[in-house]
Amino acid sequence: MSEHRCPALLVSAPASGQGKTSVTAALARWHRRQGRKVSVFKTGPDFLDPTVLARASGGAVYQLDLWMGGEEDVRERLHRAAAEADLLLIEGVMGLFDGSLSSADLAVRLGIPVLAVIDGSAMAQTFGAVAFGLAHYRAGLRVYGVTANRVGSDYHAQLLADSLPPDLTWLGALPRAAELALPERHLGLVAAGEQDDIDMRLDALADAWGAHARDVLPAPVGFPATHRSVFMPLLKGKRIAIAQDAAFCFLYPANLDLLRDAGAELIFFSPVAGDALPACDAVWLPGGYPELHLAALARNTRLRDALHAHVDAELPLLAECGGMLYVLDALTDRDGVTYPMAGLLQGQAAMQSRLCALGMQSVTLPEGSLRGHTFHYAQAQITRSPVALTVNPDKGPSREGVYRHHRMTASFMHLYFPSNADAAMRLFLP
Structure with missing residues (x-):
C-alpha cells in the first residue's frame, strides 16, 4: 500500500464561535463549484457541523479525533480520502491549542497546514497580533494563511490584511451579513436537513468567498498507508x-x-x-x-x-x-x-x-x-x-x-x- 498525496488544510481559530464552520463550508462549496472533489472531516465529537459540511461538500463528513478514535483511525481515514479527493478540509474544534489533544496536535502530528479564521468584527490592527500569536505559539506548526470573518466593509478588510506580518498570507474575508449566518440553537448549529434555505446560505458563502478567492491549492500532504483493522463480522444476518x-x-x-x-x-x-x-x-x-x-x-x-x-x-x-x-x-x-x-x-x-x-x-x-x-x-x-x-x-x-x-x-x-x-x-x- 502506497502513500497518497493530496492538498489539505486544517481550519482552526483562536476560540469557538469565530466562524470555522462558515469558512470550511464556503471553501468546500466554492472548490466543488470549480469541479474538484472535496473531502471534509470534523475534529472532535460533533454531530451538527458535519451535516452542514456534508451538504456543502456533497459527501459524508467523518470525525478525526486522536483520543476518541485513535491515531490509526485518523490516519486510515485520511489515507483513503487522499486517494480520491482533490482537496481535504478538516474543521478543528474549539481554539487551535485547546484541549489535551488539540487541533494543533493533529496538525503537527500529520503535517497538515493550518488556515486560521479570526473574527475581525471588533478589531483592526490587533488582528495581526492575534494571527502572529497563532502562527508562532508552537514550534512545528505551519500556518498556511489567515482569513477574517464578519468584516464590516472592504476598508475594514484592508485594515486587517495590512496588519499581518510578512510571513503570513492574507486569504481574504467573509462579510458580516445575515444571509451568511448559519442558524443555531441550544446544542449548536441547526442540522442541515432542518434548514429549508441551507443551499441558498451555502451558495451565498461560496459567492462571498469567491469574491476574493485565488484558484490555488496548498501544497500536497503525504498520507502514508496504515494497517487497517480487521474484525470478525459478528452481526452477519442481523x-x-x-x-x-x-x-x-x-x-x-x-x-x-x-x-x-x-x-x-x-x-x-x-x-x-x-x-x-x-x-x-x-x-x-x-x-x-x-x-x-x-x-x-x-x-x-x-x-x-x-x-x-x-x-x-x-x-x-x-x-x-x-x-x-x-x-x-x-x-x-x-x-x-x-x-x-x-x-x-x-x-x-x-x-x-x-x-x-x-x-x-x-x-x-x-x-x-x-x-x-x-x-x-x-x-x-x-x-x-x-x-x-x-x-x-x-x-x-x-x-x-x-x-x-x-x-x-x-x-x-x-x-x-x-x-x-x-x-x-x-x-x-x-
Whole structure:
C-alpha cells in the first residue's frame, strides 16, 4: 500500500464561535463549484457541523479525533480520502491549542497546514497580533494563511490584511451579513436537513468567498498507508432498526459503516412520523432532539408497545442521550410541560436552560471498553442503579451512568463504535 498525496488544510481559530464552520463550508462549496472533489472531516465529537459540511461538500463528513478514535483511525481515514479527493478540509474544534489533544496536535502530528479564521468584527490592527500569536505559539506548526470573518466593509478588510506580518498570507474575508449566518440553537448549529434555505446560505458563502478567492491549492500532504483493522463480522444476518428523524439524528457515519461492515442490515424508521418498529434483531435509539417532538413521540403508542415486547424478549436495544430520554417514563420540556415517554427505564428527566454535561467519556462494560462523549441540557432522575460510570479523560466533572435492563443499554454517553469494534458489535447481540 502506497502513500497518497493530496492538498489539505486544517481550519482552526483562536476560540469557538469565530466562524470555522462558515469558512470550511464556503471553501468546500466554492472548490466543488470549480469541479474538484472535496473531502471534509470534523475534529472532535460533533454531530451538527458535519451535516452542514456534508451538504456543502456533497459527501459524508467523518470525525478525526486522536483520543476518541485513535491515531490509526485518523490516519486510515485520511489515507483513503487522499486517494480520491482533490482537496481535504478538516474543521478543528474549539481554539487551535485547546484541549489535551488539540487541533494543533493533529496538525503537527500529520503535517497538515493550518488556515486560521479570526473574527475581525471588533478589531483592526490587533488582528495581526492575534494571527502572529497563532502562527508562532508552537514550534512545528505551519500556518498556511489567515482569513477574517464578519468584516464590516472592504476598508475594514484592508485594515486587517495590512496588519499581518510578512510571513503570513492574507486569504481574504467573509462579510458580516445575515444571509451568511448559519442558524443555531441550544446544542449548536441547526442540522442541515432542518434548514429549508441551507443551499441558498451555502451558495451565498461560496459567492462571498469567491469574491476574493485565488484558484490555488496548498501544497500536497503525504498520507502514508496504515494497517487497517480487521474484525470478525459478528452481526452477519442481523437486522438493526435505527431511529432516524428530527428527534433522533445524532449518528456518526463511522458507526453506521462499522455495523454494515460487521454484516448487519440497517433499517431506518421515524418515531416522530408514527412509524412502527420494523422487524429486527436489535434496536438503536441515537441522540438528537426528542424534547422538540414530545407530543408526536407520546402519541406513538404502537412503537412504545413494540419496544416493551422487544426488551422483554431480551433482545438488544441501545439508547444514547436523546434515545435514553425517550426510554424513560416521562420527559419535561423547557416550558414545564411533561409528556409520557416509552417507560422502558424507570425515571424521568427535565430540560434545563443551562448545559448539564460536556466532555469526552470512556466506559468499561461487560462487552469491553468504549470511548465517546457527552453533551446535554437534560437532568435525569433514574431509579435503577447504573452498571457502570463513565470517566472523563480530562478529569472534568461530567460522569454518566450506564443503565441495563435485560439487553437494553441506556446512557447519556454517545459511543464512537470504532474505538472498540468488538465491544460495539456485542452491544447488538443477545
